[in-house]
Amino acid sequence: MDSTLPRSHAPRSHALTHWLAPVLQTWYSMRMESREAFVALNMIERVGSVRARQLLDFFGDPLAVLSASRQQLLQVKGISEETAGAIVKWEKTLDLSAELGRIRDFGCQILTWADSDYPALLRQIYDPPIVLYIKGRLTERDRNAVALVGSRLATYYGLEVARKLAYQLAYVGVTAVSGGARGIDTAVHQGALSAQGRTIAVLGTGINLVFPPENAALFERIAANGALITQFPFNRPADKQTFPIRNRIVAGMTLGTVVVEAGLASGALITANMAVDNGRQVFAVPGRIDSPRSKGCHELIKRGAKLCESAEDILSEFEYLFPPSNRPPSPAETGVLPSLELTPNEQKVYDSLGNEEITIDDVIRRSGLPSSAVSVALLSLEMKRLIKQLPGKLFVRNG
Secondary structure (H helix, E strand, O other): OOOHHHHHHHHHHHHHHHHHHHHHHHHHHHHOOHHHHHHHHHHOOOOOHHHHHHHHHHHOOHHHHHOOOHHHHOOOOOOOHHHHHHHHOHHHHOOHHHHHHHHHHHOOEEEEOOOOOOOHHHHOOOOOOOEEEEEEOOOHHHHOEEEEEEOOOOOHHHHHHHHHHHHHHHHOOOEEEEOOOOOHHHHHHHHHHHOOOOEEEEOOOOOOOOOOHHHHHHHHHHHHHEEEEEOOOOOOOOOOOHHHHHHHHHHHOOOEEEEEEOOOOOHHHHHHHHHHHOOOEEEEOOOOOOOHHHHHHHHHHHOOOEEOOOHHHHHHHHOOOOOHHHOOOOHHHHOOOOOOOOOHHHHHHHHHOOOOOEEHHHHHHHHOOOHHHHHHHHHHHHHOOOEEEEOOOEEEEOO
């Protein structure tokens, strides 16, 4: 008698499980929070920002998208059989609980497209990301943000201009946004931090990856004085697809984009084109006419970008936000910044200088600091009017 029970109950149990499966899936979706559903939807590889918005417009919220049937999903314009299949099988292919654990353990926050404090300018673009991973914090001040971008293989001239522009903008309260990459991006973040201002790095990787690796310490400073943001889930490495996706966020969340130095094939021009597509202002810094690394900037100027020689060229385009009467006095007007407290690197560089001019190589040798740190410190000291730069890249104490 006992041996007949498994045989008599097995078909009924299988049928019951089959009948309960969609009910259990719906119950699970109801138990999931909307924020978690956004994270899950963002993790599905075949669902980009455009498709995600189409799905959300059709179903109303991410919970409904994740619990929809294949037939329902195929009713949405642009959703293929492969994409519908990926969404239907999301629980089998994604480990949402592990991703939520990584978010919690890493100490970052999640901002979704449905949140009221989602960046207003970014919300206006054609394909805003539905999820932003944030280390640090976004503030109301970041509504007044300007992107500064350029080549990874930058010249000394380009690096110095990037640092100075970012410094000048950050000093008057403009958030400097860039991509955290080598070259111009790194100089932008360094300049803004030297002015004790806000800066945001938009990453082309998961929030937990540092690329380039030498920017690990810089990323920590950015997170403490601004934010690192990305739309990519944890552990997503950089590739040729992630950088254009990153660039549209840089252009989309800012009032305008400044191309500091770029060749004709530079990704910075992609960012500039995205800014134009979204109705944002584009600026370009001129360079030497025989420099290949300035050809991209010169081409932008020919096409109508505003020539940029100083932060004032940028601020004048947004005078309704930054009227001269509301701006703090510039270092050139006051002679000094509000605080002359020096960082350890600034103190080392200042101590290495005297009343006789010396080259930057001499400063590096005397201070014992790497060249990148010396360049940042020299810029900050120059802005604080403690030193001055003479022709020939010579430096001396000011008075």
